[in-house]
Amino acid sequence: MEIKQVTLHTRSEEAKQHSKKDGVLTAALVCRRVSNLRSVGTGLQCLYHHLCLPSQDLSDVSVLCNYVHLQKLQLPHNKIKDLSCVSHMPYLVILDASHNDISSFFGFQPPKNLKEVNFSHNRMTNMKDLSAFSSLRHLDLGYNSFSEIGGLEQCCKLTNLSLEHNKISRVGGLDRLPLTHLCLRGNQLERVEGLDNLKSLQVLDLSLNRITTLSGLQNLHVLGSINLERNLISEIQECKHVHDLSLLRDLNLLGNPVQEQPDYRLAVIFLLQHLTVLDKEKVTAEEKVSSVNKYDPPLDVVAARDHMTHLVYHLMQPQVLYDSTMPSADSPYAMLVLTGPQGCGKRDLAHRLCQELSEYFAYGTCHTTRGPYVGEENGIDYHFVSEEDFQNMIHMGQFVQTVQYGGHSYGLSRDAIEDVAKEGLACCVHMELEGVLSLKNSYFEPRYILLIPTQVEKYLGHLKSRGVYSAAQMDAAMSRVELYADTNRQRLGFFDNVIPCDDCEEAFQTLRHIVKEYLVEEQEEGENNNRGSPDNTSTGHKPEEKPLSPPPSRSGSGRLAAHSATALDPSDLSYRNYFNKIQAELRPPKSATELASIRRREQLVREAIVGKSPGIYSQLFKSSAQTAPSSLQNPGAHCSEDSSSNESRASSALTVPSSAGGFSSSVQPLDMSVLGHTLEALKGESPGAPHPDTDLLALAVSPSSDRRPGSNVKPILPPIPSGRKTPASPSPAPSPGPSPKTKAVEEGGDEGGEG
Numbered sequence: 001m002e003i004k005q006v007t008l009h010t011r012s013e014e015a016k017q018h019s020k021k022d023g024v025l026t027a028a029l030v031c032r033r034v035s036n037l038r039s040v041g042t043g044l045q046c047l048y049h050h051l052c053l054p055s056q057d058l059s060d061v062s063v064l065c066n067y068v069h070l071q072k073l074q075l076p077h078n079k080i081k082d083l084s085c086v087s088h089m090p091y092l093v094i095l096d097a098s099h100n101d102i103s104s105f106f107g108f109q110p111p112k113n114l115k116e117v118n119f120s121h122n123r124m125t126n127m128k129d130l131s132a133f134s135s136l137r138h139l140d141l142g143y144n145s146f147s148e149i150g151g152l153e154q155c156c157k158l159t160n161l162s163l164e165h166n167k168i169s170r171v172g173g174l175d176r177l178p179l180t181h182l183c184l185r186g187n188q189l190e191r192v193e194g195l196d197n198l199k200s201l202q203v204l205d206l207s208l209n210r211i212t213t214l215s216g217l218q219n220l221h222v223l224g225s226i227n228l229e230r231n232l233i234s235e236i237q238e239c240k241h242v243h244d245l246s247l248l249r250d251l252n253l254l255g256n257p258v259q260e261q262p263d264y265r266l267a268v269i270f271l272l273q274h275l276t277v278l279d280k281e282k283v284t285a286e287e288k289v290s291s292v293n294k295y296d297p298p299l300d301v302v303a304a305r306d307h308m309t310h311l312v313y314h315l316m317q318p319q320v321l322y323d324s325t326m327p328s329a330d331s332p333y334a335m336l337v338l339t340g341p342q343g344c345g346k347r348d349l350a351h352r353l354c355q356e357l358s359e360y361f362a363y364g365t366c367h368t369t370r371g372p373y374v375g376e377e378n379g380i381d382y383h384f385v386s387e388e389d390f391q392n393m394i395h396m397g398q399f400v401q402t403v404q405y406g407g408h409s410y411g412l413s414r415d416a417i418e419d420v421a422k423e424g425l426a427c428c429v430h431m432e433l434e435g436v437l438s439l440k441n442s443y444f445e446p447r448y449i450l451l452i453p454t455q456v457e458k459y460l461g462h463l464k465s466r467g468v469y470s471a472a473q474m475d476a477a478m479s480r481v482e483l484y485a486d487t488n489r490q491r492l493g494f495f496d497n498v499i500p501c502d503d504c505e506e507a508f509q510t511l512r513h514i515v516k517e518y519l520v521e522e523q524e525e526g527e528n529n530n531r532g533s534p535d536n537t538s539t540g541h542k543p544e545e546k547p548l549s550p551p552p553s554r555s556g557s558g559r560l561a562a563h564s565a566t567a568l569d570p571s572d573l574s575y576r577n578y579f580n581k582i583q584a585e586l587r588p589p590k591s592a593t594e595l596a597s598i599r600r601r602e603q604l605v606r607e608a609i610v611g612k613s614p615g616i617y618s619q620l621f622k623s624s625a626q627t628a629p630s631s632l633q634n635p636g637a638h639c640s641e642d643s644s645s646n647e648s649r650a651s652s653a654l655t656v657p658s659s660a661g662g663f664s665s666s667v668q669p670l671d672m673s674v675l676g677h678t679l680e681a682l683k684g685e686s687p688g689a690p691h692p693d694t695d696l697l698a699l700a701v702s703p704s705s706d707r708r709p710g711s712n713v714k715p716i717l718p719p720i721p722s723g724r725k726t727p728a729s730p731s732p733a734p735s736p737g738p739s740p741k742t743k744a745v746e747e748g749g750d751e752g753g754e755g
């Protein structure tokens with residue numbers, strides 16, 4: 001057996017010597033750089049089949065004419081101009097001549113099995129007919145100076161073609177090629193054309209061009225990845241051209257003007273629901289859910305929205321639709337909010353109140369990302385959750401409001417309120433001022449009671465005695481007392497009552513008294529409209545404690561002897577009715593919105609019962625003109641009650657103003673218009689509304705003034721409520737004479753009262 005070339009030397013040294021010989025490749029160097037020894041012909045002879053000579057400064061490789069058996073030739077990063085030696089290599093399969101000085105396009109006789117050619121980074125300008133190279137599968141012609149594509153028509157096996165970074169302004173001549181991968185990155189394309197018949201195309205790179213539309217891609221049904229980074233696509237509606245590409249998983253629109261569109265990512269994710277990667281970022285399950293909830297909310301999400309507009313849970317449950325023993329179906333939830341600076345004792349008071357008046361109140365357990373303090377119990381004091389779970393809940397739209405406090409997130413979930421409401425009770429929660437501001441912008445209308453420390457030393461002592469706060473935390477808490485006092489001073493009626501909380505027991509007695517006043521007041525069915533002086537400060541000195549009389553049928557006395565509902569039997573129907581009445585009375589009268597909303601909900605439930613549900617996507621974008629409320633774009637815009645117009649109140653339902661303490665909410669405001677459309681679509685009563693069968697995309701992507709999906713469609717909003725005017729609700733606790741320790745607070749109250 002004869003072995004023609006043997007390589008036993010240190011290759012790097014040899015390479016250096018030969019590179020100095022004017023770039024002429026010698027047999028000796030070849031001899032040292034060949035590899036892949038294999039037998040040929042009769043099997044009596046062995047030859048090397050591969051030659052690899054990168055970065056050798058070679059300009060003359062004519063010696064290779066003698067190496068007829070080469071199958072793989074790699075000569076990248078040299079200075080080669082002439083590759084005619086390849087004409088003598090009939091068995092060549094792979095040729096890499098990238099990064100050379102070659103200007104002649106395929107300037108050699110065709111090796112009949114040539115499958116892969118890399119001519120990138122050369123000096124070629126014109127493509128010529130390659131019909132003699134019919135075995136070609138991979139062809140890389142990137143970084144040359146081609147301005148036109150041509151000569152590939154007969155390359156019937158060509159699957160991978162790269163023409164990146166050339167000067168191509170028009171695509172043509174690729175018809176019917178079996179291309180699976182095509183790269184036209186960095187050319188001068190202004191539109192997608194000439195690709196229509198590439199039925200096998202899976203990966204398309206059109207980045208770094210000047211393309212303005214995705215039209216031209218719609219027939220590429222097996223396309224899985226499109227890179228359009230840094231083009232000129234400016235409209236989300238362009239996605240309609242790739243909407244039917246069911247295998248599309250990866251789309252890159254980075255660096256396009258469309259990125260500036262509001263809600264760009266959610267809208268694209270909604271339109272292209274098969275995407276797993278958008279703009280090089282994985283599409284998360286939360287994003288998919290959020291996008292569907294936003295643009296095509298299922299019935300339960302519509303129901304959740306209704307909660308925000310005071311629609312009622314019970315109506316969604318046909319079995320309780322006409323259950324008269326349930327809390328009044330058309331009433332919103334009752335809520336009591338205790339607010340005040342951290343550590344002022346409001347949480348203990350809330351727990352105690354719920355314990356003592358358990359027939360009326362239950363504690364609304366919030367979620368938090370902070371860890372439990374010693375003695376705290378999960379599910380009782382808080383639902384202690386991870387940051388990730390908290391974020392997930394936000395994405396799923398489960399929170400009514402959230403705030404950041406002391407580096408942790410806190411949130412009140414709809415479930416927390418509903419769980420209490422399902423028991424037929426009013427929900428008692430505690431929260432910081434930012435939470436109150438958030439609720440004030442929602443359709444919840446709780447009673448707000450401010451608990452405020454008036455004696456610095458006592459408050460500090462209390463904070464210290466808890467043994468859980470750092471000095472910085474205590475400073476932060478102390479510094480916020482003035483914020484609360486200021487708010488009370490400057491915003492008349494902002495809090496329904498103010499209770500000094502220096503003494504816990506006294507504060508509790510006052511709180512209980514106030515709450516009882518609420519209940520008595522409501523029981524008297526408006527007979528007693530005098531809910532106290534304009535000064536909302538209460539001290540617990542009760543001028544007279546009014547008994548809360550049970551209905552006449554009830555007897556006995558309990559813990560709250562004069563008025564205790566523990567004496568009542570909750571399973572007793574008359575008790576329930578009595579209770580419902582009180583609970584209904586606790587709430588302000590229904591607004592026009594509530595009534596309209598309730599009517600729509602009833603209609604929706606009726607439709608649902610008879611099996612009629614809105615078709616998928618029927619709400620998509622029909623109403624999206626309103627999908628980015630101003631509050632979303634400008635979260636601080638609605639921090640003042642006074643500045644909120646009715647409409648902005650509606651749309652900024654869950655926004656936490658940033659001005660008060662710099663907190664912000666992560667919960668997206670709800671899109672009221674979606675609700676309106678959903679219901680109108682169901683009822684078919686909206687003359688201007690598109691029919692559910694109307695082409696989704698036509699609706700979704702029509703040109704719009706504000707460039708929002710579907711914003712061309714006039715939204716139908718439910719009527720905007722006037723909302724309860726807090727100042728109109730007088731304080732239930734008559735103001736006794738000022739005591740010295742409440743002076744600071746009362747000064748504010750007096751001011752307000754005079755105002």
Ligand SMILES: Nc1ncnc2c1ncn2[C@@H]1O[C@H](COP(=O)(O)OP(=O)(O)OP(=O)(O)O)[C@@H](O)[C@H]1O
Pocket residue numbers: 340341342343344345346347348366367370401402403405410411412430431432433434435436
């Ligand atoms: N959902 C919420 N929205 C707004 N504020 C909240 C919410 N949940 C809790 N908070 C408030 O965040 C602050 C920090 O809560 P944390 O439970 O850590 O306080 P704390 O040290 O136990 O004090 P406190 O006894 O006042 O609750 C408290 O003032 C609490 O009332």
